[in-house]
Amino acid sequence: MIGSPLPLLTGGARRTLVAGAVLAPVLVPALASAQTTYQQPPAPIARALDAEPLPAVSVSPDRKWLLHLRRRGLPSIEEVGAPEMRLAGLRLNPRTNGGSRDVSFTGLSLQAVQGGGSTPAMRAITVPGATGDVRMGTPLWSPDGKRIAFTVTAPTAITLYTADIPASASGPAVAARRVSALALNATTGSPCSWVGNARLACLTIPAGRGPAPKQSEIPTGPISQESEGKAAPNPTFQDLLKSPADEKLMEHYLTSQVVLLGLDGSATKLGAPALRTRVAPSPDGQWLLVETTHRPYSYLVPLGAFPSLAEVWDLNGRVVRKLDDSPLDEQVSRRFDQVSPGPRNMSWRADAPATLAWVEALDGGDPQTKADKRDAVKTLAAPFAGEPTVHAQLEWRGGGITWARSDLALVTENWRRTRKTRTWAIDPSNPAKAPRLVFDRSSEDRYGDPGRFETAPNQYGRQALLTTKDGRFAFLGGAGASAEGDRPFIDRYELATGKTERLFRSAAPFYEEPVAVLDPEAGVVLTRRESTTEVPNYWARTVAGSAQPRQLTFFKDPAPQFAGVTSQLVTYKRKDGVDLSATVYLPAGYDKAKDGPLPFFLWAYPLEYGSAAAASQVVGSPYRFTRPTGASHLFLLSQGYGVMDNPTMPIVAMNGKESNDTYVEQLVSSAQAAVDKLVEMGVGDRERMGVGGHSYGAFMTANLLSHTNIFRAGIARSGAYNRTLTPFGFQGEERDYWKAQQLYTEMSPFTYANRVKTPILLIHGMADDNQGTFPIQSERYYAALKGNGAKARYVQLPAEAHGYRARESIGHTLYEMVTWLDRYVKPKQEKATAM
Template structure:
């Protein structure tokens, strides 16, 4: 759903249960009534509708009239499907993607479903067509409503790349849908140079400047998009003003990659750049309408260093529906809000920041025993704040705070009840411990209600995690999350098994560190094992678990972690691996934070792949995967081949393939089956092992 800029209406879409048509509906907030505006909404490439700045019309993409049914293939090939590459094209990264076009029949289906007709629909439901139908992937109105920015794709399509890398044209149209100006004609991109800082050449990240009537801003790589090239200027940020008769001007030249801009006014905007390889970030204060004024650095450092994160600039939605930088009435201050990471855990905050000298005044800081996160400042002076407040026993509810009165209690706007009151008394503690190399680690330990370690003794334990890469041990050692968050027990994480008598160690730290020029994954396995060993030692030391009844699990990269831990340790009686990848030669052009391709680092890919060490998996491995997983890198074949390897080597494994599910599971039947399979596995091999479940 989407509010109109004047806050009087809400637009939303729904699928009609009988006809299957995707319909656009309008809610009149004052009248508390809803009615249908249009049928045949096309949402293939996005939401399909946006409010115009005047709040009186919606810019909508509909299925073209008279298009007819989708083309049906007779199943008879018209010839071979061919692809070709020639020498001299250079080395490019080609990620692994699912659901790509495979033949001409697919291409015709793709064109049929993507093609849309742009229309303007007023509040009475009257529609005016804009131009002719096309393969439009993006359509946005300028803040003054006089122009439209359109991106449409063209043939030739690719069998190697997703649709957003197909050839395309970026064009400006007038409010009647007539062509005004071509910004760029972009070629097909089937791969990028090596490295996570690689980008496509030409126009990218194009947007309307939200504080101006009709001004376009975009970035263009100056180094060929190749981070391995030496270049003083990596990106240029360009700006072009309506009516687009004059050439674009250079707004900024950056030594790193453009990361976006928060627009305030012609005299104030905050532009960001970053470099992934070094985890560096820089923010500039600029005057977009006064290019002679020198930009000023207002933030510089590592975005991994959460303790020093000053927060993100606060924004507001203006009367045209545009996101703008929130500036104090005197024009001298902006506001920042952030997570407030600290050795005590996250303590969200709001600061008032001087644009003159950078000095700060803390307006709000979350206090124990609550985790209270700023949502939005309600005025330009920073005196009223909407927050979301929660505690281990209280679910998140919205409150309004009067920041000018330190003694005033927050005013509750909502009173959501506890979703699982039968589990409200579970115990929770943010624990801290060290890895043998000195890196500080954290985890969230959950215990069943009423449990006492001295009285009741150790419990069976389920550990759950997702590894993360860092460029410094200092950043890896920082405390994450808060001990005061609500004890949410859902189906997706491990906490549901508290109800079955297990202790749970959730989100235990698994930092993979590569200082300086070292690559984190060069020592992935020893760091992974050391992290798991440290966590096991800590829970055993606390008396909440014993070494003979511990399981480990994770989803996606956490599943990859799980299989590796079973291959390289005997710490765990069982593993729960959901939607994972286990053979890194099937993701040869990088994965997660790994920049190198397989041919640059074959030993790293080999060592990290649990498939290569399947003969060493001696404990029980449960693998669950969606049959339609289209996440890059975690195709279902990953679990199928891993299971076949363990089975063929005489190991103990079970493979559960969930029909019609993707990377995350959604159907009620799938969720319940996932939980049942996991519970049975844990009961058999961890909680009370049967003879066949023992080693």
């Protein structure tokens, strides 16, 4: 009854009521929270967000064509927020049976590499009958380069199309044609692969599958899990199976029928429907590597750790050999040199008709086990009888293999703990022959990186080592990190002696990156060139002689309103002597003498290093073309802010300590040095500094606001703030919570929520899929900040994952960032009281 007096309470009941009354003042202010409509950022930012992105480019296997892939602009929240199934670590669109967040394209066009002029001839590839915004998947070139295959996603299905490559760049549009009306199953990735040049092996939705199973609204009983005493130190995976109903849904959506689709319209079913996760044809098109997931499933790990059967099939669907049946793996964390005990990275050898290759652990996959050799490289050739051939036994973990020819392959091994990497040359035709060391280096040493060996499609259409016709030379391409910034290069490498000859190195005022070697004999290289004022475009460059490079594409500036922005690569020192670097951006039209110091925003992401020398190496280039995209912090340049982009925040292992043992001290020192540099340059106002970051950069931001008063405001997007919620390691930290409780506590900004006096904006996607940044991280951190009286704002973005995609979400994120900084950083006023 309204107005009735409270009854007399005693004992436990009375204490309960008192406790509730004490909590009430904390709970009531939460009612001020409200859902608002999406807001637009300032006009210059909004216009840039709505501009069409520059096309992507794919090179044909014969190096005669450039395929332009017209990229989609930002999708709408209606698309991003459409229904999706989250099962076993996957996110699926139940309407199309594909990934709910897959990349797609809106148009394809062909350009001849040998074409010329400022308006090169282009031939569009059209999809007859398609209406509206066509969604094309990433095209696959046939091995002979005479056609492409791609998927088209309609509202309720994904189907396969092909288009023939014309003889000439001049002429009408090329009409693609649908190969089959069969609906493809793209839940685990690209559903089709070429089998020779006239067929594709595809995963399709089984005929008569029926509707998805419906979950009863009435529980049938509790859901139980049980540990049998075996350690399972796994990361905090998201989107895992949670119930028997989820298991049934996963089986419904992932069950596929393997079908050979011929360009002549034929469709041959192979095997029975099952949870097929991969179908990979052999280079000669005579065999299929088929991987199938099966029970028992797990509620602790995603699909990749479920039991998986690997088999070789012939083209009639007959199982020729069972290669491996890996069990459910809940005990391996996949971190820091720990791997599965069985075969891994199984694939076809690129330079052979039908030979499978893989790496297999010799130490059970446990890096703590003492072992002289830890991994073995193995192969098994058709007809897949007998025992595999062991080609090399490695001291560390096997990495990539670049296949070249019958007597040459390049094998890389790595050991994360020591940050070491080595490359060996082996002779596949003579397994008894000792490997020859090619490179032995620190994986952290960017300056000493010799580059990656260049590959090109061979007669099978597979990527194999690119060499000159006589087999004498290979090619190396790399970022060319140096004290003056990144200067990409291409080297010629003599395979017999290991001697290198520099053919090309990017030079000021350009940043020019080799993309592909078009002609190894003539030394013609495809590059992507840009400068601070020139849009990235593709060029054909002859690296020998004095011939001028030839421009192939003529892409226009997608956001001319940002023209005039200037950038500078700067270096400076931390107080402990570690060299740091950053790129400083200044707004268009800024004049230091006239305008004075600017309000500045620093955007960073800390990285761990094993040595100060590696941490001190310069990162970036002063010659990049700057046009912000997505939710980029660089949009702030249009609002009167200077931006310091990627000021290095190295966390270095020093004086016998692990890197994170002095995380806070090193972080604060790096931030202070960055601000001091801006002030020294005369462009930054020390009293108007903001800081921000995404993911681990958000974690950094919260820590800086907990332990310093350097900044006027912070922006933390999609971060983790309580490390006890990621107890089995994070980033480069190998120790778990129970081995380093004090470290986990001291590194967690949540611990120091009561010390934050600087305004902080938290933004988080409500569907975050990153294994360490569940949305509860921001939710609980905001509650701690609010409970301790901090100035904080928490913005939740519906339907967004770890990275934001929707036009509405990105526009609103930038609106929030500009509004927050305009409120707390831009005004010329005194900073908050010192801590």
